[in-house]
Amino acid sequence: MAVEEVESRLLAYGHTACAGCGEALAARTVIEAAGPDVIIANATGCLEVFTTRFPRSAWRVPWIHSLFENAASVASGIEVALKALERSDEAKVIAQAGDGGTADIGMGAFSGMLERGHDILYVCYDTEVYSNTGFQRSGLTPLYAHTTTSPAGELTWGNATRKKDLPSIAVDHGAVYVATASVGYPQDITRKVKKALSLSGPKYIQIHCPCVPGWGIESHMTIRVARAAVNSGLIPLFEIVEGNIIGVRKIKEDERVSVEEYMKLQKRFSHVLKSPRGKDLIRQVQSIANLNIEKFGLLGINE
Amino acid sequence: MKAIMEGSQAVAQVVSLCKPNVVCAYPITPQTHIVERLAILHSEGKLKAGFVLAESEHSAASIVLGASATGARSYTATSSQGLLLMTEVMFNIAGMRLPVVMTVANRAVSAPINIWNDQQDSMSLRDCGWIQMYAEDVQEACDMHIQAFRIAEELNIPVMVCMDGFVLTHSMEVVDIPSQDEVDEILPPFAPSYFLTPKDPVTLGSMAGPDAYMEIRMLLHKAMKDAPRVIQDVSDEFEEKTGRHQGGLLDPYELEDAEIVLVSMGSLLGTMKDVVDQLRDEGYPIGILKVRTTRPFPREKFHDLLCNARAVAVLEKDISLGLEGILCSEIRSAFCRAAKTPNISSFIVGLGGRDVREDDIRNIAISMFENDSCRVEFVGINKEALAAAHWRAEDYTECISTDVCPKPEKGDS
Numbered sequence: 066m067a068v069e070e071v072e073s074r075l076l077a078y079g080h081t082a083c084a085g086c087g088e089a090l091a092a093r094t095v096i097e098a099a100g101p102d103v104i105i106a107n108a109t110g111c112l113e114v115f116t117t118r119f120p121r122s123a124w125r126v127p128w129i130h131s132l133f134e135n136a137a138s139v140a141s142g143i144e145v146a147l148k149a150l151e152r153s154d155e156a157k158v159i160a161q162a163g164d165g166g167t168a169d170i171g172m173g174a175f176s177g178m179l180e181r182g183h184d185i186l187y188v189c190y191d192t193e194v195y196s197n198t199g200f201q202r203s204g205l206t207p208l209y210a211h212t213t214t215s216p217a218g219e220l221t222w223g224n225a226t227r228k229k230d231l232p233s234i235a236v237d238h239g240a241v242y243v244a245t246a247s248v249g250y251p252q253d254i255t256r257k258v259k260k261a262l263s264l265s266g267p268k269y270i271q272i273h274c275p276c277v278p279g280w281g282i283e284s285h286m287t288i289r290v291a292r293a294a295v296n297s298g299l300i301p302l303f304e305i306v307e308g309n310i311i312g313v314r315k316i317k318e319d320e321r322v323s324v325e326e327y328m329k330l331q332k333r334f335s336h337v338l339k340s341p342r343g344k345d346l347i348r349q350v351q352s353i354a355n356l357n358i359e360k361f362g363l364l365g366i367n368e
Numbered sequence: 369m370k371a372i373m374e375g376s377q378a379v380a381q382v383v384s385l386c387k388p389n390v391v392c393a394y395p396i397t398p399q400t401h402i403v404e405r406l407a408i409l410h411s412e413g414k415l416k417a418g419f420v421l422a423e424s425e426h427s428a429a430s431i432v433l434g435a436s437a438t439g440a441r442s443y444t445a446t447s448s449q450g451l452l453l454m455t456e457v458m459f460n461i462a463g464m465r466l467p468v469v470m471t472v473a474n475r476a477v478s479a480p481i482n483i484w485n486d487q488q489d490s491m492s493l494r495d496c497g498w499i500q501m502y503a504e505d506v507q508e509a510c511d512m513h514i515q516a517f518r519i520a521e522e523l524n525i526p527v528m529v530c531m532d533g534f535v536l537t538h539s540m541e542v543v544d545i546p547s548q549d550e551v552d553e554i555l556p557p558f559a560p561s562y563f564l565t566p567k568d569p570v571t572l573g574s575m576a577g578p579d580a581y582m583e584i585r586m587l588l589h590k591a592m593k594d595a596p597r598v599i600q601d602v603s604d605e606f607e608e609k610t611g612r613h614q615g616g617l618l619d620p621y622e623l624e625d626a627e628i629v630l631v632s633m634g635s636l637l638g639t640m641k642d643v644v645d646q647l648r649d650e651g652y653p654i655g656i657l658k659v660r661t662t663r664p665f666p667r668e669k670f671h672d673l674l675c676n677a678r679a680v681a682v683l684e685k686d687i688s689l690g691l692e693g694i695l696c697s698e699i700r701s702a703f704c705r706a707a708k709t710p711n712i713s714s715f716i717v718g719l720g721g722r723d724v725r726e727d728d729i730r731n732i733a734i735s736m737f738e739n740d741s742c743r744v745e746f747v748g749i750n751k752e753a754l755a756a757a758h759w760r761a762e763d764y765t766e767c768i769s770t771d772v773c774p775k776p777e778k779g780d781s
Contacts, residue, residue, distance in 0.1 A: 102566045106434060117574035119584075127564040129437050130573035131460050135430035138422070142390065142434025142442070143564060145418035149389040149440055156566050174430065177423030 073125075075101060080123040082115040085284030087274030087291060088190045089115065091248040092161070095188055095272075098258035099159060101126055104143050108136035108162030108171060111197040112190065127156070134170040136160040137178035137187060144183045153184075157262050161188040165195045167271075168204035168229045179238035179267045186261045186268045189231065192276040200279040204229040207299065208353065209346050210333045212279075217336035222346060227353065232271055236305055241266035243305040247273040249291030253302065253314065260304075273300045281332020290330050296320045297327040298354035301361045313361045321364075324350045370544050375506040375536040376401030378543045379471060382510040384415040385551040386469075386517050389440035389558070392420045394428040396450040397483045398533035399473040403445055425450035429457035429470075436466040437572055439563030441517065443468070447533055448475035448489045455493060458526075462497025463588065464572055467520035467527075467558075469513065470498075474634065474685075475533040476720040484721020485533040486685035487634060491662070491694045497588055499527040499595055500663040502633035506531075506541040511612060512660075514546070515602045518555050522598050525591060532635040532685075534721070546610065554609060595664045617661040618669050622648060626655030628736045629674055629710070631699065632683040633659040636717070636724055640683070643729040654733055662695065670702040677710040679740035681732055683747075685718040692716075692744040692772070700773075711773070714744045722748055742773035 071078060075096040082089035092112055096103070105128045107113050113130045116123040131139045140160035147153045160178070167175055167189040178185060194212050195201040202215040206224045211217045215224040235243045242261045246254045254272060261268040275282060275290045282290050294300040295314065302314035325347050328334035337343045358364055373381070380402050383391075391410070393403035409415035418435070422428035425446050432442040446454060451472055461468050472490045476482040490500060499519060503509035509531040516527040531537060562570055576584055596617055603614040622644055623629065630640055637658050647654050657673055657680075674680055682696035691697060696714035703709040715732050718724040728747050745768050754763060 101569075104438070104564045104566070113573075114575050117571055119574045119576040119580050122571035122574060124571050125569060127566055127569040128571050129434070129564060130575075131430060131433055131464075132456055135427065135433075135457065138427035138430030139434035139437075141420065141427075142392075142431035142436075142440075143438045145390050145420050145431070146435035146438035146440035146442070149418035149435075150438070152438075152565070173424055174427050177427050180423070181420070 075125045076116065077123045077125060080116045081118065082111065083277050083284065085277045085287045086111075087248040087276060087287045088112055088163070088192055088196070090251070090287070091190055091254060091272045091274045094248070094251045094254045095159070095161070095258050096126060098255040099157065099262060102156050103159050104156045105129070106131070106136045106140035106143060106158070106160045108166035109133040109197075110163040110166055112161065112163070114197060133166055135174050136162045136166060137171060137174040140185045140187070141178050141181065141183050144185055158183070158185045159188060160185055161190065163196065164189060164191045164193060164205035165203040168231055176238065179235060179240050179269070182239070183267055184265050186258070186270065189269070189271045190274050191271050192274050192279060193228075194276055194279040196276045196279050200276070205231070208350055209337050211336055212333070223333070223336065232269065232305070235269040236308055238267070240269050241307060242268040244270045245273070245300065245302050246270055247291045247295050247300055247302060248275070249288050249295055250302070250314070257304065279333070281335070282330060286330065292320075293322050293327040293330055297322050297324045298358040298363055299324060299327065299350070301357045301363055303361055310361070313363060315365060316358070316363045324354050369547070370542055372540055373506070373543050373545075374401065375509060375531065375539050375541065377405045378506050378510050378541070378545065379513060379531070380405030380409065381545055382513050383443055384409045385546065385548055386443075386514060386555055387441065388417050388443040390418045390420065390432060390435035390442045391415065392422050392428045392431045392442070392444040394422045394425050394446070394450065396425070396447045398475055398485070398537045399445045399447040399450070399471065401537060402471055402473065425453040426457060429454040429461065432468050433457060433461050433464070433466060436461070436468050437464065437564050439558070439560045439565070441521075441558040443470065445471035445473065447473040448477055451489045451493060452477065455496065458493055458496040458498060460573075461526050465524040465591070467524055469516045469520055469527050469529065471513070472528050472530045473533040473537045474530050482720040485535050486719045486721070487530065487532070488686040488719070490528060490530045491686040494663055494694065497525070497592070498663065499525055499599070499661065501527065501529055501661050502659065503529065503531045503536065504635060504637045504658065506536055506539065506543050507612070509536055510543060510545065511606060511610070511614065514551055514555055515606055515614070518602050519595070519598055521558055522602075523591060523595055524561070525595060530634065535635040544612070550610065554606060592664045596666055599661055615658065615660055617666040618673060619658040619660060620673055621656040621658060623655035623657060623673060625653050627653045627678040628733060628740075629655050629657055629677040629680045630683060630729070630733060631657045631659060631680055631695070633662065633695065634685070636683060636685070639724065639726055640729055643726050643733065647730070647733055652733070652737065659695065665698055667702045670699055671706060674699070674702070674710055675706060675708045679711040679713065679736050681713050681715055681736050683715045683717050683729070683732065687716050687719070692769070711740045711742045713742055715747050716745070717747045724748065741771050744769040744772060
């Protein structure tokens with residue numbers, strides 16, 4: 066890669082994310098796809114902490130961080146202000162937050178933003194855990210994942226609940242564009258961000274991002290783990306425009322993996338794999354993947 | 369133009385004349401009439417602003433935060449629980465030096481739930497970094513909003529305009545609503561020194577570690593300490609241009625030879641002035657110090673205006689539980705090792721909408737002439753309500769603190 070290309074990145078190098086951070090790579094992909102004419106409202110979380118330690122900033126675009134749960138509201142204020150000041154042509158507005166900031170504490174603000182119909186792209190970097198505070202369980206933590214607040218123990222099997230279905234919640238609010246993506250497929254992120262930003266109204270993209278320390282993976286494994294999640298069927302990649310599914314990423318036959326193979330790549334499921342009861346638990350997780358495969362038609366070839 | 373108007377409607381009218389670019393609304397009693405009126409003005413095309421209906425006060429505050437950071441003159445209003453829900457955002461707006469203006473229709477705080485007036489809500493947020501101003505009547509509330517935008521934008525510090533819920537928000541009063549030209553002359557268009565734009569990208573709200581956080585907080589303190597000059601100048605300029613007396617941070621009334629001084633803020637002052645007029649006629653040397661601004665706290669001014677009094681009674685509609693009225697404690701801080709120190713007493717009045725009558729104020733005033741010891745008292749307690757709750761008679765007397773500041777022993781200096 067040419068030096069100039071690295072030097073001109075809108076999310077500059079030199080930030081302090083972990084080696085192999087899925088969220089950092091996804092965020093860089095998003096902002097490069099969006100281009101310089103944006104204003105970003107960022108929630109509290111890893112992305113904010115590792116890019117903006119005072120007095121430095123890795124952002125070469127206008128960027129604001131306020132609180133954990135209000136990225137959607139701050140973005141709403143920015144969007145309304147741009148309209149009121151007749152500066153809407155100046156910038157697209159992007160809100161971004163993690164899974165905790167979106168599915169849990171920021172849910173009300175997220176709902177309000179969607180419902181009011183602001184022209185905003187909301188990006189959720191789904192690391193399936195509160196990464197910044199030390200890997201606690203969020204509403205997007207998958208079934209049976211060990212986290213620091215849903216530990217596997219004598220009486221427990223890690224997280225007891227399934228991922229909250231945020232894309233459906235966004236669709237039901239009338240979001241004009243809803244998509245899932247994975248940092249394992251950056252070109253797909255780029256395409257979806259560009260498409261979202263070409264549409265007017267509230268948009269939502271949820272990007273699955275492995276968290277190296279949170280999931281217990283090696284830093285060179287981020288992309289492989291992200292792809293395995295998609296190719297197991299646990300993380301279906303789809304696009305919904307005005308309520309209709311317009312496209313899914315098909316799982317290629319030779320790339321398909323079982324959920325057990327996916328789980329084996331990560332320490333957060335090691336208690337499941339070791340236990341005599343594990344087979345039953347894995348069956349339950351596999352059934353979630355199977356339902357996704359059926360619901361979104363993930364097998365076969367693109368028409 | 370003079371008109372008979374409800375307080376909320378008058379304030380909404382004046383806010384509209386201040387030409388905010390973004391107004392955010394979320395309902396809470398007794399603030400609702402303000403945002404309802406703004407909604408009507410917006411629907412009629414008279415308020416040319418982005419008008420956003422938030423899904424909570426937390427978001428309402430966050431929306432005006434985002435709008436202000438984008439360079440928009442931004443306004444919202446709240447009360448009580450709404451203000452408490454906004455607390456996190458309030459600190460954030462101040463920390464980012466965003467000149468938001470917000471009306472607080474003062475109301476009691478739950479529990480028990482109570483929608484009526486006191487000032488516990490805003491007084492509980494005294495440390496959030498906002499300038500706090502308190503209006504005595506509807507006219508002052510109107511005038512204060514125009515000044516608030518000017519002060520906020522000159523200093524890059526948000527301003528909270530506090531007006532007593534119901535007592536002011538729902539009262540009809542003759543109000544002089546200024547013309548658009550008059551407002552424009554006092555309040556120029558918002559010209560922020562920095563804002564979010566791709567033309568000159570800035571990072572706002574970054575993370576400051578132990579190496580820098582303290583310095584940034586210190587600079588916020590410094591900015592607040594510089595604010596009194598601007599508040600006074602704007603007040604003076606407003607008075608000059610409108611001919612209406614404003615009063616800056618503290619406004620003395622019959623204070624010159626006063627032995628006993630009553631101190632308060634908000635709508636209580638009107639009644640207090642009537643009582644003091646009567647007592648003056650009866651020969652009592654008594655005066656009033658009206659508090660318009662509690663943050664920044666004009667400590668030296670307090671000292672200079674109160675140091676010649678024999679005793680000071682602070683009447684307030686809030687309490688720091690386990691201590692005394694909040695304003696009273698702060699006024700005590702003006703007399704740390706002062707050569708001349710009045711005795712200072714805290715009178716808790718009017719919590720949760722309890723009426724404060726002329727007689728209550730008169731009784732406090734006369735009791736101060738008879739007994740000037742430093743004490744904490746609750747005024748207007750309904751002993752029947754206590755009995756109905758199966759409380760003991762002593763519960764009342766045990767809430768009264770006498771001699772909270774005992775006289776120094778001989779030999780102490």
